[in-house]
Amino acid sequence: MANARIQVLLTGVVLAISIQSSWAFTEQGDQRREARDVRQETRQEARQVKQDCRIADEKSNQQCRQDKRHTKQDGREKARDIKY
Template sequence: MRAWNPRFTALAVAMALSAWSGMASATEQAQQRREGRDVRQDTRQDARHTKQDCRAADQQSNAGCRQDKRHSKQQGRQTARDIKY
């Protein structure tokens, strides 16, 4: 029976460790993407309600309410970027 080559063993261990660390990094990035998506989705809902409330209260024109909605969504996008990067 042939004994294991020490170089082969060291190479196999190094490959396993690098694959494991790469998977951990990918998992962390996936979690950040999920959190970013959740923030954007929540922002969309909040912006929609903000516009509906604005129109119901007749505080501004439709264009003014639309601008408020856009501003709210932009803030949510920035928050999602801050989470991801």
């Protein structure tokens, strides 16, 4: 009788731990997906920034590249904030 109670208790503990850890993995997965989406959106935005810059012809190609780099870096920072 005591062995059965211990076995039921241990089974409950193992089940609770596995449910908690799977929830944590799901949350991390969601954060990674959200961060990846931010980075992908940033890439598109950076491309558009550079194209707009080149079309406007107000800056040199080097300055347009720097604008694109800054845009991408801002996106990376946002993604890091989401992930961590």
